[in-house]
Amino acid sequence: MNVLHIHSDYPDGRNSSSTPAVKLLLDATSGIRHTIFVIHRTPWPWQVKVIQNDSQLYSIYYWGLPFGLGLTLSLFLARHLLLKLIQNEHIDYQLVHGHKLAIDGTLGAALAKWAKVPYFLSVRGGTDVRILRHKLLLRRRWKKVLEEAEHIFWVSAWAQNPIKQLLNISVNNDTDKSSLLPNLCEMKQLSHLHVPKKAANFVTVFRFDQYERKGIMPLLEAIAKLIADYPSIKLDIYGCGPENKMKIVQGKISELSLGKHVTIKGRIDNKVLQKKLTEYSAFLLPSQNESFGMVFVEALFSGLPILYHANTGIDGYLEGIDAGVKVDNQNTDELVNKVESLILQHDLFNARINRALETNLLDIFEKTTVVSHYQYLIEALKLEKLNDE
Known part of the structure; x- marks a missing residue:
């Protein structure tokens, strides 16, 4: 199975502030192919471009103004750019994963709908809650994106209540529709820590x-x-x-x-x-x-x-x-x-x-817990698809 990932914070070597959380997760899975679209916003139309880093990693610069100005137009143009890339490169995928709701998830849902495949959605509170609070006219679209996802990963557990309130939805945190998915920690839990320490x-x-x-x-x-x-x-x-x-x-x-x-x-x-x-x-x-x-x-x-x-x-x-x-x-x-x-x-x-x-x-x-949960959901979807065929 090939999973197409849309992420604006993936370490592709072109953004010094990117975090390795998603890369660590994908690298730890086995038997799953991952194609990653790393999306970067640029306010300059002449900088819109696609850079192929390798056969599975693409850096995509799409047009968009700061502070979410003209966001609807920006999302439309980004969707067109991504679809053109998919068609030109003959990229075949059976599942899409958008790693943030507002931008990545909206584009991921559109690419999933175009290919008639399901999509996963991660919700990260910092960016997502801030954008949802300021963009009232787009809330109906984001509500649809959230409700139509095959599975929702709440990376930010605290974001469930504000996002449900902002979008007026009810998504239960269960294994069928949604679950918690913390960022991967490379550290191991220590044991036998009963060592006296100064309290302050x-x-x-x-x-x-x-x-x-x-x-x-x-x-x-x-x-x-x-x-x-x-x-x-x-x-x-x-x-x-x-x-x-x-x-x-x-x-x-x-x-x-x-x-x-x-x-x-x-x-x-x-x-x-x-x-x-x-x-x-x-x-x-x-x-x-x-x-x-x-x-x-x-x-x-x-x-x-x-x-x-x-x-x-x-x-x-x-x-x-x-x-x-x-x-x-x-x-x-x-x-x-x-x-x-x-x-x-x-x-x-x-x-x-x-x-x-x-x-x-x-x-x-724990790393093993996070990876096992993520991989299980993908394998279950793969098995379901095979049974349908």
């Missing part, structure tokens, strides 16, 4: 070009307020990014006189990240507008309770696990209260995360 020894990891969205400034202000009661409090910051952005964060650290408490450690190789994380008591990142947030899973797998933001990122996956604390916004006072709860209840949270690891409550994030 925190860590965070992020790209400095995104420091504002990650909530680092209010987090630093919260640390500054906690020093009076917890003079041994520490926060180590790992990550890289533009030097000017790193200087802004360092400037805030200096302004708040946090030099003895907060340290920018810089870039860390992902191969040694997990070992380093085990040295800390908890992971703090009140980030907004995250579709998933793989670093939270990596922290959990390393035995760390987490501080995370509601209605974004990993929110929705941790029901019944209680492996961290959730903030409703990036308000400094709320951050103070939640960070303090991690200090005061250090032993409790440590016991919870160890229990989650020991009783396999975090298996949903």
Whole structure:
């Protein structure tokens, strides 16, 4: 079976900010052929083009204005460009997978309809929810795309409620119509983590070009307020990014006189990240507008309770696990209260995360679990098609 993928964030070497999540998933499957259309928007008509990277990977530049202006026309032209490519290259496919609802999924549904094949749909909350909120006139189309999908993967578990409300639909999270599909984590869950740790020894990891969205400034202000009661409090910051952005964060650290408490450690190789994380008591990142947030899973797998933001990122996956604390916004006072709860209840949270690891409550994030689920649904569809024939 050949699966045609439409994705705007696939690492094709032409977008430095792309993420490897989908590539890791596809590479881990077996017995399935994948053809990937990586779509890039360009506002310049003369840059519209198709680049064939190899027999299975195409980079497609389609016309589209920033901020979703003229989106209906942009989608029409992109659909025409993709269909022309399919016809010219004689690309045959039996299933389509659109990896975001608003753009990728809309185009994927159109290509599936043209070829008379089913399609899968992934929903990623950050981009999808934002676009749906601003484009009222396209909601009817997106509702149809969602309802007619063979299967819906909620990569962002938290996005289910806002998207169902925005589109006025009811899609139950069951194995027939929809399911959760977390991004693939290459790390393994650690065991035997009953190692005594200082209760106020925190860590965070992020790209400095995104420091504002990650909530680092209010987090630093919260640390500054906690020093009076917890003079041994520490926060180590790992990550890289533009030097000017790193200087802004360092400037805030200096302004708040946090030099003895907060340290920018810089870039860390992902191969040694997990070992380093085990040295800390908890992971703090009140980030907004995250579709998933793989670093939270990596922290959990390393035995760390987490501080995370509601209605974004990993929110929705941790029901019944209680492996961290959730903030409703990036308000400094709320951050103070939640960070303090991690200090005061250090032993409790440590016991919870160890229990989650020991009783396999975090298996949903394991690579084998994610790949098996995805491959099973494709194989089941393949078998169904053979039976129909």
